Amino acid sequence: MGGLGHSDERVRDGGRKRDGRPRAQRAGVQSWDTSPTQGPVGTSLRKPERFRNGLRRAAWAALALVALAAAGEVLLRAAGILNFPLYRLDPEAGYRYAPGQSGSFLNRNRWTINELSMPTTRRWQPGTAPDLLVVGNSIVAGGNPYDQREKLGAAMERALADRFAVWPVATGGWSVVNQMGYLRTFPEVTAAADLFVWSYTSGGLWSASPWLGDDVFPRERPRSALAYVVRKQLLQRFGRGFVAQGEGRTPGTTARSPQEVYAGHLAQFDATLGALAAATGRRTPGVLLLYPTAAQLAHARGGAEWLAERADLVRVANGHGVVVIDLAATHWWEHSHYRDGVHPTVEGNQVLARILVEALDRALEE
Numbered sequence: 142m143g144g145l146g147h148s149d150e151r152v153r154d155g156g157r158k159r160d161g162r163p164r165a166q167r168a169g170v171q172s173w174d175t176s177p178t179q180g181p182v183g184t185s186l187r188k189p190e191r192f193r194n195g196l197r198r199a200a201w202a203a204l205a206l207v208a209l210a211a212a213g214e215v216l217l218r219a220a221g222i223l224n225f226p227l228y229r230l231d232p233e234a235g236y237r238y239a240p241g242q243s244g245s246f247l248n249r250n251r252w253t254i255n256e257l258s259m260p261t262t263r264r265w266q267p268g269t270a271p272d273l274l275v276v277g278n279s280i281v282a283g284g285n286p287y288d289q290r291e292k293l294g295a296a297m298e299r300a301l302a303d304r305f306a307v308w309p310v311a312t313g314g315w316s317v318v319n320q321m322g323y324l325r326t327f328p329e330v331t332a333a334a335d336l337f338v339w340s341y342t343s344g345g346l347w348s349a350s351p352w353l354g355d356d357v358f359p360r361e362r363p364r365s366a367l368a369y370v371v372r373k374q375l376l377q378r379f380g381r382g383f384v385a386q387g388e389g390r391t392p393g394t395t396a397r398s399p400q401e402v403y404a405g406h407l408a409q410f411d412a413t414l415g416a417l418a419a420a421t422g423r424r425t426p427g428v429l430l431l432y433p434t435a436a437q438l439a440h441a442r443g444g445a446e447w448l449a450e451r452a453d454l455v456r457v458a459n460g461h462g463v464v465v466i467d468l469a470a471t472h473w474w475e476h477s478h479y480r481d482g483v484h485p486t487v488e489g490n491q492v493l494a495r496i497l498v499e500a501l502d503r504a505l506e507e
Contacts, residue, residue: 210367213366213367214365214366214367217366217367217370218366220247220248221244221245221246221247221248221249222247222366222369222370223362223363223366223369224244224245224246224247224248225244225246225252225285225359226238226239226242226244226252226254226260227239227242227359227360227361227362228312228352228358228359228360229258229360230352230360231322231323231326232326233322233323233325233326234312234315234319234320234322234323234326235315235319235322235349235350235351235352236312236319236352236358237258237312237323237326238254238258238259238260238312239254239258239360240254240255240256240257240258241254241255241256242254246285247285249288250285250286250287250288250289251288251289251290252285252288252289253289257327257330258312258323259308259309259310259311260281260282260283260292260294260309260311260312261294261307261308261309262289263306263307263308265308267306267308267329267333268333269306270303270304270305270306271304271305271306271335271336272305272306272308272333272334272335272336273297273301273305273306273307273308273334273335273336273337273338273501274308274310274330274331274333274334274336274337274338274417274427275293275294275297275307275308275309275310275311275337275338275340276310276311276320276324276337276338276339276340277293277309277310277311277315277320277338277339277340277432278311278312278313278314278315278316278319278320278340278342279311279312279313279314279315279483279484280293280311280340280342280432280483280484280485281293281294281309281310281311281340282309282311282312282313283490284313284484286480286484287487287490291487291490292309292490293309293485293490293493293494294307294308294309295307296490296491296493296494297494297497297498299494300491300494300495300497300498301498301501305335305336308330308333310323310324310330311340313358314350314353314357314358315350316342316344316345316346316347316348316349316350317341317345317346317406317410318345318346318348318349318350318406318409319349319350320339321406321409321410321413322349324413331413331416331417331420332420333420334417334420334421334426334427335421335423336421336423336426336427336501336504336505337417337421337426337427337428338427338428338430338497338501339414339427339428339429339430339463340430340432341429341430341431341432341454342432342434343433343434343437343447343448343449343450346403346406346407346410346450346453347399347402347403347406348402348406356369356372356373356376357376403450407450407453407457410457411457411460414427414429414457414458414460414461414463415460415461417461418461418462418463423462423504423507424462424507425462425463425464425503425504425505425507426461426462426463426504427463427464427504428463428464428465428466428497428500428501428504429454429458429463429464429465429466430466430468430497431448431451431454431465431466431467431468431469432468433447433448433467433468433469434479434482434483435476435479435482435483436482437469438468438469438474438476439476441467441469441470442469447469448467464500464503464504466496466497466500468493468496471496473492473495473496474492474493474496478492478493
């Protein structure tokens with residue numbers, strides 16, 4: 142009976158000895174909790190599983206991002222986002238369009254650059270018709286937002302009824318210093334001039350515009366359309382400071398004072414107009430167009446002076462018989478003719494072409 146009582150006591154206390162320790166512990170075996178979320182005491186069974194699940198989710202997210210990037214790349218290329226003109230560095234002009242190329246930006250806006258880096262469909266064949274040079278920057282060149290037929294040069298040819306072959310000497314961002322550099326690179330262009338228009342924007346004689354790197358003036362087609370678009374968005378958000386340091390190149394940079402630099406450029410401009418005037422052989426060889434921004438137009442219409450260097454420009458132009466047209470003083474030109482506060486709309490190009498052709502016709506009568 143005593144033995145049976147002792148056995149019952151061991152059953153009642155769950156197999157523990159009288160000192161309170163489980164039998165498994167006495168045998169040196171680790172106790173297991175019966176909770177489904179636990180392994181050995183103090184150890185979670187779910188930690189490795191949660192880690193694996195996290196890796197799987199990260200892998201799927203990475204695959205989704207890669208798939209989205211690949212789809213975006215295909216769509217951007219198919220949309221023609223990379224079908225824009227390329228550029229070439231030039232020791233005189235700083236940079237210019239790469240010669241002999243054509244395309245259709247966004248599969249919509251056609252463009253052509255001829256063999257002399259001019260934004261025109263005409264091959265360089267002077268002498269087949271009277272040759273009209275139109276010198277400028279993006280006001281003349283137009284750029285990606287315009288179809289070839291919507292640009293100023295094409296509008297002038299239509300307004301002239303094809304009486305002249307129009308040769309646009311222009312690249313976006315150029316100042317007068319860049320433009321004069323181009324004419325030094327291609328002296329045959331100056332020699333061919335029968336008449337000319339020179340579009341001048343404020344500050345054009347102070348310095349050459351630098352090449353701002355491949356994100357702004359690309360020399361080759363980007364490898365990735367998506368990366369190109371992202372970098373362009375960063376440029377628009379953070380400005381030119383995002384362009385890598387050391388990329389900008391300005392021709393003819395010197396250590397002279399700004400006033401000395403300006404005076405030197407003004408003297409070069411005087412000589413360049415003289416060479417163009419001599420090439421035309423006309424008493425009135427051309428037109429100097431003073432082109433204001435929308436903000437400058439508002440100042441002018443309010444009675445304020447918008448062009449600090451006006452007196453110098455008028456003096457140089459008058460010295461060569463060049464007609465000066467201040468667009469701000471022309472009643473045909475309105476604020477509605479600006480696309481973005483600087484560049485003309487398509488209608489603005491047509492209005493500007495009519496203004497210039499009227500001035501050229503008067504010059505031809507003299």
